[in-house]
Amino acid sequence: MVTLTNTKLETLRAEIDRLDAELLAVLEKRVAIVGDIAAAKQIDGNSLSFRPGREATILRKILERHSSALPDTVVAAIWRELIAAVGWIQQPYSVSITAPDKSVGYWDLARFHFGSATPMKLHQNPGNVLREVYDNPTVLGVLPWLTRERDTWWTHLANGGENVPKILAALPFLESPAGEFEDLNSLVIGRASPEPSGDDVTVMVVITREEVSRARINDNLGKVGLKGHCLDSRRPDGDDGDWMHLVEMPEFVAKGDARLEDLGRISGDVFIKAVILGAYAVPIK
Structure with a gap:
């Protein structure tokens, strides 16, 4: 019985083998560059x-x-x-x-x-x-x-x-x-610093001496140009602790942002501080 060789199929398979080798070579080159970057940054332990x-x-x-x-x-x-x-x-x-x-x-x-x-x-x-x-x-x-x-x-x-x-x-x-x-x-x-990706959400906690409504928190955020909204409010330490208000903002907000100082000023004596918990890149849908 004579088996006919499908030359086109063999050619395509040979091309796949060639591309696999090319992909591997590119991958190894990418890994080598990453090693050079690590050495340049002198990453410690x-x-x-x-x-x-x-x-x-x-x-x-x-x-x-x-x-x-x-x-x-x-x-x-x-x-x-x-x-x-x-x-x-x-x-x-x-x-x-x-x-x-x-x-x-x-x-x-x-x-x-x-x-x-x-x-x-x-x-x-x-x-x-x-x-x-x-x-x-x-x-x-x-x-x-x-x-x-x-x-x-x-x-x-x-x-x-x-x-x-x-x-x-x-x-x-x-x-x-x-x-x-x-x-x-x-x-x-x-234990690292968050960095912007171009489309981010910042998570912050506003700490107050007494209970403040979420509506008031949201209103104060808007007044200083922060488009955030309060997700949760609670007093973690019982009846004697300060109130913590969890806020998400649809932008990257750094610790030294001037609007945070403005937020404290317009919030009055009830305001203690605003703490940036970090940020995350907006997920792809």
């Missing part, structure tokens, strides 16, 4: 290589440019793996995850974002995650965001102190049509 603002900018550009038949989530997954892996090469880090009620969705959420090689640890109690991030500058924490009434971990970030972590990113950054992570949302915290 107590810093984070996690750059969520830049990562968000890169991923937005990639998804805007790609025009193949591949779904956005596949393209995003490829780049997320690459970004996470080369970041870990620059400076190894680990991720500590809060999963209330042992929900596997939070683990999947973090794994998709931080890649298959990043060390991760699961906790049911957010306090354990906060403790690990406070104690170790190379640990990132993933914590549920406004999903349950008792999720008040953000109040700890408003207390201040030398090693207080900042909010750095939001998960999921890209919604997946194949699995919606049980409608879960989380924020990533770490």
